[in-house]
Amino acid sequence: MLLIVSCALAGAAVYQSFRFHQDEQSNRAALSAIERETSTVVATLAELRRVQAAYVAVGQGPDFWMRRAGELIGDVENGLARLRSMTREASAQAHLADAGTALSDLVQLDGRARSAVGSQQTFFASDIVFDESVLPAQRIAESLAAARDAELAALTAASDQLRLMQQAMMPAALVLVLLAAWFAGSTRTRGPALSKNEEVALMLRQLPPPVKKPGVPVTITPPVATPPASRAAAAPGSGAGSTPATAAPAAPPAPAIDVAEVAELCVDLARVVDSRDMPALLERAGRTLGATGLIVWVVDTTGTRLTPALAHGYRDRVLARLGTLDVDADNPTSLAFRSVQPQSVPGSGENATSAIAVPLVTTSGCHGVLAAELPARRPLPDSLAGARIVAAQLATLISPIELPAADAEPSRQAAQG
Known part of the structure; x- marks a missing residue:
């Protein structure tokens, strides 16, 4: 349903945009036609005034020029009629009506000039042509210019309004689509809310499978078996022939880590916007995993060295003594990077500590x-599983380290060799 509504809104927006474009093109064409017709009428009027001057010119035959003047007067009348049919603005129509009235006055004066020429009153005809006819001719030209300007202003305002509506149409259609999506999402049936433990279990099921590099032997850490519960000893005072009583099954051991704390830690890691927040979060990760020390090793851009970028539980001189690790070295950290699989190292003594190394895998590699x-x-x-969850979240916050130019070139040559 949402797809249908979105397609309908998009189609309506495209159709309306096409209509706006057509209307704007029509307005431009109408304006060009009005300007051409106005220029033609003004030029015809100027030609009429030159022909009228020939009535009283020495050596000219007035009959020819009077016929020509009649043709030009007809052309001016037809031009005014075409302009009235082209214009839609009321003020432009009023100016054209005033031009028609002035043309009627000019035609009457032309008739008087012709009568004076016919009765050989040349000076009287000259006074009509060069004096009395000037004002009506100017009124016609000024009315034509005013009508053209009024129609130009009206068409320009209409085009601006069309462009404004066209610019506002696309955001309005987008808002309607978002409202439809919100309404569809709000009416969708939702399942019951999950508890924190259920959310973490769902997150574990949705983790992507580990990415393996071809040609690299993979060492997978086997799970540690829980020793079976010992049977209870016989009751004190029982004889040799008495039947020993079997103790009730022991309760399952409590998990080594709290999955709810792991989930909260991952949420806070996802909100990190400043690298200064990382030491406190790494300390929380150590408490959550029950680790006495944590080190985040980050590979360089050449892919040949691992550098300790973040640490918790170790002194600075210990980290300085560690330095960088070669990815091809024989140690659990380098092996975890190469195999893209978690590695574990058990302790060798009675009170010795153990260690785990979990790769930080992203879509672009480890x-x-x-x-x-x-x-x-x-x-x-449980500790290994929790470390994998934390590592999956940490992987989104790191990127390969750029080595200085002096160190990058030998590392790159070694990698190519």
Whole structure:
């Protein structure tokens, strides 16, 4: 339904825009026609005045010029009639009516001049042609110019209004489409709201499968099995022949991390707009994952080195001693980057700590590794799963580091070699 409404609005907008364009073209054509016709009538009027002057010219035959004057008067009358049919503005029609009245006065004076010429009253005819006929001729020319200007102003205002309506039509159609989309979304049936744990479970199901690079051996960390519950000892004081009582099944162990806290952390990471907020969020990530230390390793633009960009739980001199890691080196962090798979390293002693390395994968490839040091001797599956969730969110905030020119060229040559 929304698609139909959108298509209908788009079609109506296109059709109305076409109509506006046609109307504007029609206004321009009408204005050009009025200007041409006005110029023609003014030129004909000037020719009529020259012909009337020939009535009293020495050596001229007045009969020829009188016939020519009659033809020109007819042309002026026809031109005024065409202009009245072209104009739509009331003020322009009034000016054309005034021009017609002035033309009638000029025709009457022309008749008097002809009578004077016929009765050999040349001086009287000259007075009519060169004195009395000047004012009606000027009135005709001024009325024609005023009518043209009035129609020009009206057509210009109409064209401006059409352009304004055309410019406002597209935003109005877009607003209508957005309102239709909002109405369709508000009337859609929604399912019941999910709890925080259900939202996190849904997010885990929708995570994309890990991206593997061809030709690189992948080491997948196996899950840690939970030891079975031990049976309870026999009741004190029971004899050798008594039947030992079986203890009730132990309750499942509490998860190592709180999925709700992981979800809240991911939400806050998605809202990061300033890099100065990252140290506090990384500290929260360490508490949420139960890690004593975290390091975010970021690859450089040559794809050959990993640099510690962010850290929590380590002193600066420890990070300085670590330096950069080669992506081809034999360590869990580099292996996690190459294989694009999480890696884990169990502790070797009784109170030793363990470590995990989770790749930061984006749509354009792996951009780094999240390394965490855990207090347990062996990483728990919950800790590894939580680290993968946090790493998926961190991957959206980082990009490869640009190396200085002095370091970038050797790294690039080494990568090509």
